[in-house]
Amino acid sequence: MGPGETIVALSSGQPPSGVAVIRLSGPATAEIVLAIAGKLPKPRHLTLLPIGTDTVLDRGLVAYFPAPHSFTGEDCAELQVHGSPAGVRAILRLVTGQGARLAEAGEFTRRAFENGKLDLVEVEGLGDLIEAETENQRRQALARFEGGLTQRIDSWRDQLLDLRAEIEARLDFSDEGDVAEALPASFGQQIIALRNDVAAGLASVEHGRIVREGIRVALAGVPNAGKSSLLNALAKSDIAIVTDEAGTTRDVREVPVDIGGQLFIFLDLAGLRDTDSKAEAEGVRRARHEIERADLVLWLQAPDVEDDIPPVTGMPMWLVATKTDLAVDTELHDLAVSVRSGHGLDQLTARLTEFARQLGGGGEPSLLSRERDRLALEAAVIALDDAGERLAEPELAAEALRLASQALERLLGRLDAERVLDRLFVSFCIGK
Template sequence: MSASDTIFALSSGGGRAGVAVVRVSGPAAGAALVALLSGGGGSADGGNVDGATPGPLSGPERSLPAPRVLRRADLFDAAGGVLDEAMVAWFPGPRSFTGEEVVELHVHGSPAVVRAVLTRLGQLAGLRPAEAGEFTQRAFLRGKLDLAAVEGLGDLIDAQTEAQRRLSLRQLGGALSQQVEDWRADIIALRAETEAWIDFPDEDLPEDFFPTIRARAGALAAEMASRTEASHRLAARVRDGYSVALVGLPNVGKSSLLNALAARDVAIVTDIAGTTRDTISVPVDLGGFLVNFIDTAGLRETRDTIEAMGVDRALRAAEQADLVLWLVDERGEAPEIADRLDAARVLRVATKQDLWRASSDTA
């Protein structure tokens, strides 16, 4: 892998879609676009690319379209046959995502069209398929994105909830980078004042010069540590989600509640006690936040080895969860868990209220 190579890849998701985006980046990107627009046996390392004037987007003329304008064009294979009717955009460097010459091909999103376009690009001299993350790597190496923005971009691509989207977009937009830059400026100022005293020791300094410098440096270090830790905690919570364990006696309604929260059948529900033998974690988008609900085995004494292992896992899940929903029916609570949990993390939930009311009415 060389940074001087010209790379290409499908930038949009795989599978069928109305539109798929293929991106090309590198010194031969412009020539590759010319070859696609011209048809025939053109290669990406030839043709009139440097200084080319805007011209027709298809046909025999070997010219590039106007930069940063999305235009309709026919793309041709090596034999001159039409690959697809597409929208193309040409981004001369450094005003592009990677800082290099970049081409975007907006083609029809069928697997056959995408495969044909990628095959044609692979036939052009000087081009190769991109490695995973290589476009972003090039943007970082050319100063288009800093490390915080790269991390934010990755999180934004992976975002599944509204909270994840907001946090990653904020980081991609430079909020963290600006904070780090402010800290850097403060450190440089402290260093400059200290070095000035070293260079000019005969200058009169206030008596509290060094105590003030130490106090400012200490306050800055404390602020950096505090904000960094808080930022990491928040990012981990938003990215990984909150964990909520559903615990209680067997057949108290844990699996039924999990299915209701997930809006689908993810856990087996029967009248037979001990059906759930292992923990089942289901991610749910709850009000824009990722919440991992954990169904657990019913808490009871048992001689069944497998069920006993499930009970032990249930207790561990409850101890590690951010919140415990302690489900209670007419039988009461599961007292053996009480001394192992932080009461502040436990929320008692009464289940089977319809059955309670029915039994009281009958009585």
């Protein structure tokens, strides 16, 4: 991998397809396009051109994006050709024969980051956008990719730069006439306000995780309580094997289901019971482990099997009566369903939708959703708390503010200490 190399790759889905998009990036892009298409199109305009040198391999739309106004910040080009496997292979061989090399996984995005076109949180947003399965995930990922989170972090960084410039000016330039000895009376309150704002962002990370990773719902109960049948009904597919034989499910099956734009991960678990079967006992152990990890547990109880005491868990648990077509008494249950008749399934999905709304905090999905986000904001909050407590020791307070800035810089993938000096001189006109 080298910055001076020109790379090429198929950027659309694997052929065969109606259209295939082949992307180039690097210093030799214009030269290669001229060689294989006969002319260099007007920048950012699609031009229909033959693709080939001695013989025409295909005919397609060619676009050229000169640096720095491109996705990677380098000279880029895109060839929109027919999605024939043979045609795509032939064009890739042609382009690599002109001096380009096949790109590595994620290399176009890596170059965009290195050239300052994207920061790390925007890169993560792009990855999430590509993988988005639900409407909420799409909205969350697109907002992060388009810089929504970056703008919020930049606001925190700017406030920190002002605070650091204020305190460091008194440490380094106390002999200058335009620098007062004492910190402003509101300095401590500014730190507290910033700390509370960052802490509010930290509190939203769990809401964002719910959108990005989905809500894990464990379908638990004794054998033959109707777990696999309910899973099939929710997924609208015969995913799980359903028989009258107890202990059919031996492993944990995870099935993603989109309900109202929110991703739910339903876990079909082995029935909880004592057993002499080593395979089933392992399934029971895994089931108990997943129940502890779930965001919600549905404990299923059927009238035709003997129930057991639900396990104690710190997560919400709903008692769900199943097989209600057998006229079971449902007064002691939170919900009642019958997969055979469809009774209660709409109420269950409505209740799940409301649960997701409450768990996600309502409104727009949080842009903070990753473990890396949580660790960075935790470090920033701790550092701001430390700074607020050490105002009587300006050197230590300044160091704590520097650590808070560093945590946010790390989150964005930037470490730019020179900006502190720039802000300091602008604020206090030192050195004029």
